[in-house]
Amino acid sequence: MLSVRNVHVNYGPIKALKGVSLDIRSNGITAIIGANGSGKTTLLHFISGLVTPEEGDLLYEGISIAAWPTEARVKHGIAHVMEGRRLFKDQTVYDNLLLAAHFRTPRLEKKTITNKMEQVFQRFPILESKKHQPAGTLSGGQQQLLIISAALLSAPKLLLLDEPSLGLAPVIIDEVYSFLQELKQAGMTIFISEQMAALALRIADYGYVLDRGAIVKSGDSAYLKALLASDDLSSIYLGKGNH
Numbered sequence: 001m002l003s004v005r006n007v008h009v010n011y012g013p014i015k016a017l018k019g020v021s022l023d024i025r026s027n028g029i030t031a032i033i034g035a036n037g038s039g040k041t042t043l044l045h046f047i048s049g050l051v052t053p054e055e056g057d058l059l060y061e062g063i064s065i066a067a068w069p070t071e072a073r074v075k076h077g078i079a080h081v082m083e084g085r086r087l088f089k090d091q092t093v094y095d096n097l098l099l100a101a102h103f104r105t106p107r108l109e110k111k112t113i114t115n116k117m118e119q120v121f122q123r124f125p126i127l128e129s130k131k132h133q134p135a136g137t138l139s140g141g142q143q144q145l146l147i148i149s150a151a152l153l154s155a156p157k158l159l160l161l162d163e164p165s166l167g168l169a170p171v172i173i174d175e176v177y178s179f180l181q182e183l184k185q186a187g188m189t190i191f192i193s194e195q196m197a198a199l200a201l202r203i204a205d206y207g208y209v210l211d212r213g214a215i216v217k218s219g220d221s222a223y224l225k226a227l228l229a230s231d232d233l234s235s236i237y238l239g240k241g242n243h
C-alpha cells in the first residue's frame with residue numbers, strides 16, 4: 001500500500017533518517033521498532049508530510065505523494081495518531097470526536113457522523129458515560145482509545161500510530177493493543193511505532209528495526225521475535241515490552 005524509498009531527513013547537523021526504505025502491506029500491521037531517538041517519529045512525520053526530506057520518495061498505492069501537502073494525504077486516507085495523545089483537552093469527549101470527523105471530511109452528513117459516534121460509544125461505553133466531560137479528565141488509556149477512535153471516524157485506509165503504549169499502565173496497554181488487533185481482523189492497514197519491541201511484535205505481521213536512522217533488521221514477526229529472544233537485538237536497547 002505504501003512504500004518509503006531511500007529517505008534521508010536531517011535536522012541541521014543531525015541525520016535523523018539515513019536512507020530508510022520499507023513497505024507497508026495492506027490489511028495487516030507493520031511495525032517499526034527502535035530505541036529512543038532512533039528516528040521513528042521522524043519517519044511517521046515524513047509519511048504524513050510533516051517533515052521535508054533531503055532525499056527520498058513515498059509511494060502510496062503506486063503513485064508518488066512525496067510532494068503532497070499533509071491535508072491531501074489525510075484526505076486520501078492516511079490518518080496519523082501522534083505520540084503524546086494530542087487531544088483538545090478542554091473540549092468534551094463528544095466534541096473531540098465531532099471535531100475529528102469534520103476536520104478530516106468536512107462534508108460528512110450529520111446522520112453518518114451520528115452513526116459513527118454510536119459505533120464508538122458501543123465499543124467503548126466508558127467514553128459514552130464520559131461524553132460530556134472534558135477529554136483532559138479521562139485517564140491516559142481512555143484518552144488513547146479516544147484518539148484512535150477519533151482517527152477512525154474518517155474511515156482511513158492507513159492508520160499511523162506513534163508509540164501508542166507510551167506512558168500507559170500495562171493493563172491499559174493490553175486494552176489498546178487488543179483494540180488494534182480487532183482493527184487488524186477487520187482488515188485495517190496499520191503502521192505502528194514502538195520502543196517496546198515484544199509488544200509491537202505481538203500484533204504485527206511484519207517489522208523493521210530502526211537504529212540511529214537506519215533499518216538494521218527486517219522480517220516477519222516470528223523471525224524478529226526469535227532475534228529478540230536470542231538477544232541479537234540487545235545492542236540497540238529496545239524495551240522488551242514483556243510487561
Ligand SMILES: Nc1ncnc2c1ncn2[C@@H]1O[C@H](COP(=O)(O)OP(=O)(O)OP(=O)(O)O)[C@@H](O)[C@H]1O
Binds near residue numbers: 015016034038040195
Ligand atoms: N525538531 C528536531 N530538531 C532537532 N533534532 C531533532 C528534532 N526532532 C528529532 N530530532 C533528533 O532526531 C533524532 C530522531 O528523533 P525521533 O524523535 O525521530 O526518534 P524516535 O525514535 O521517535 O524517538 P522517541 O522514541 O524519543 O520519540 C534524534 O536524535 C532527535 O534528537
